[in-house]
Amino acid sequence: MARQNFVGMVVSHGKMDKTIKVRVQRIKFNKLVNKNVVRFTDFLVHDEANKCKEGDVVRIEYVRPLSARKSFSVTEILKNKGLSWIKYREDAPAVVAAEELRKVTQYKRDRESRLGLDGTPTVSEQLDVLRTAYNTQNFVPEHARTEEQKEAVAKVIAKYTPDGFLPSFASGPLYDLPIDKLRAELKALDGTIEQASFSKHAAAVLRDEPARADAILRAMGKIDPSAVPRNIKKNLLMKYFVKTLGEQKQEATA
CATH class of the missing domain: 2.40.50.140 (Nucleic acid-binding proteins)
Structure with a gap:
């Protein structure tokens, strides 16, 4: 049994x-x-x-x-697996201690670099040097510059801009901040919402005002609107309304 x-x-x-x-x-x-x-x-x-x-x-x-x-x-x-488990338990404290020591050392090194304690300039100090060099090159005449200012501008140009020109700080963001990313996402979301609303409006015009829809399609270059499928008509009308609203917004802001 x-x-x-x-x-x-x-x-x-x-x-x-x-x-x-x-x-x-x-x-x-x-x-x-x-x-x-x-x-x-x-x-x-x-x-x-x-x-x-x-x-x-x-x-x-x-x-x-x-x-x-x-x-x-x-x-x-x-x-x-018992022997390997015993070996793991014996080796685990040393491995964990070594990993903690490595992370603490890396953290201290990053902190010193961030605060400038290791001799490297901080981000704020680097930005100050860039702004000073930019202002010197663009707003201080050549004959009025001191030797120290000339040397600072030459160092910045050699390090950041080999072409010999310091771009304006207003030409673009220095850092990709989270607020800029959120602003771009919000703008894209607004466009999606507007497109969805225009889709409903185009469907309503196509359903309730077919003559107006055909006139708009003829104005867009469609000779025979009756030969165009209904879904394509809807997409064309939606693009037309989006473009019209964009032009109206530009005229209002102008």
Whole structure:
């Protein structure tokens, strides 16, 4: 007669000798949710050879009860992962300490660079140098510049602009700030909303005012509007209304 057997992982050693705790994963159908649910059951198992370590994958088999709670015995060690788990636990503190030391060192280095403590100029100082050089080149005559100003401008030009021209700071953003990204996303969202509203308006005109729709299509170069499919008519009308509103906005702002 076949005996009940399971495959599980050794999670700990019992209080008694030759006793281990094995965790078995089983799947049971739950009628409430109408799905298979994973369940874990712990068994006290007899280990006659006393060879199993934490992390080993073993096969256990039902035997006659050896105690009130122990009625399974180890029959086979399928995967001997216990030794590698022990080695991992021994090496883990050193690995974690080395990783923490590396991160702390990197943080201190970044902080010194950010504050200028390591001798490198901060972002604010670099911007001040750029602004000073730009103002000197564009607003101070050549004959009125001091040797220090000439040297500063030459260094900035050699480092940032090999063509010998310092661009205006107003020509574009120095940094891609989050507010600029949000502004661009908001503008794109406004365009999407307007396009959706114009789509409804174009559909209404096409449904309620077919003569007006045909006149608009003829003005756009469609000789025979009746030969144009309805969905293409709608798209053309929507583009027409979007363009018309854009021109009206430009005239209003002007």
